[in-house]
Amino acid sequence: RKEVEQDPGPFNVPEGATVAFNCTYSNSASQSFFWYRQDCRKEPKLLMSVYSSGNEDGRFTAQLNRASQYISLLIRDSKLSDSATYLCVSDAGNMLTFGGGTRLMVKP
Amino acid sequence: GAGVSQSPSNKVTEKGKDVELRCDPISGHTALYWYRQSLGQGLEFLIYFQGNSAPDKSGLPSDRFSAERTGGSVSTLTIQRTQQEDSAVYLCASSLGSGQGVPSSYNEQFFGPGTRLTVL
Numbered sequence: 001r002k003e004v005e006q007d008p009g010p011f012n013v014p015e016g017a018t019v020a021f022n023c024t025y026s027n028s029a030s031q032s033f034f035w036y037r038q039d040c041r042k043e044p045k046l047l048m049s050v051y052s053s054g055n056e057d058g059r060f061t062a063q064l065n066r067a068s069q070y071i072s073l074l075i076r077d078s079k080l081s082d083s084a085t086y087l088c089v090s091d092a093g094n095m096l097t098f099g100g101g102t103r104l105m106v107k108p
Numbered sequence: 109g110a111g112v113s114q115s116p117s118n119k120v121t122e123k124g125k126d127v128e129l130r131c132d133p134i135s136g137h138t139a140l141y142w143y144r145q146s147l148g149q150g151l152e153f154l155i156y157f158q159g160n161s162a163p164d165k166s167g168l169p170s171d172r173f174s175a176e177r178t179g180g181s182v183s184t185l186t187i188q189r190t191q192q193e194d195s196a197v198y199l200c201a202s203s204l205g206s207g208q209g210v211p212s213s214y215n216e217q218f219f220g221p222g223t224r225l226t227v228l
Contacts, residue, residue: 031212032212032215034216042221043199043219043220043221043222044151044199044219045219046216046217046218049212049213049216051212051213087150087151091212091215093215095153095156095164096141096215096217098150098151098153099150100149100150101150
């Protein structure tokens with residue numbers, strides 16, 4: 001079993017839709033989490049950090065459920081420019097562990 | 109301020125040749141990481157440097173791969189006797205610090221643009 005698991009997708013959604021991705025992690029020592037966004041043939045860029053139960057930044061909301069060991073990312077009012085791969089990352093204090101990513105495609 | 113930089117951006121080499129890839133981390137970042145990403149695949153951890161500690165080489169796929177970090181700043185990843193399966197994008201990232209006891213924000217990694225390696 002991978003340490004951080006994500007549904008690879010793709011998630012195909014119309015512009016304006018709300019979409020949510022889940023990510024499960026197996027290392028109970030993980031203290032904090034990150035969501036990165038990676039555009040095609042580009043490097044990952046930090047989207048959001050999650051240090052407690054969740055975080056919200058504009059159209060993006062991340063929620064952490066420690067009991068069930070999953071993190072979610074919710075994108076509201078999706079834009080064409082949100083099309084990318086979203087990487088879930090866990091931090092157990094010594095190393096970041098990256099999930100394989102979920103691909104999102106927002107269509108007009 | 110300046111982000112993580114990597115050079116070259118693209119490298120085409122022949123099978124059996126050695127290559128060196130360079131990473132300049134963000135100034136003041138003590139932790140530096142190398143990853144590899146094949147087309148359509150996830151990130152594969154290679155090696156990690158934290159300050160003056162011995163590097164964590166647990167992700168290096170073979171003894172053809174090695175990395176150095178001079179003066180706690182610039183890092184060079186060397187691949188000897190390249191093989192076609194080494195073709196990938198090699199990404200470098202840095203963070204303020206790493207390990208137990210540091211604020212969680214210190215572990216936020218910032219990536220360079222990568223070096224696309226093609227082995228013919």
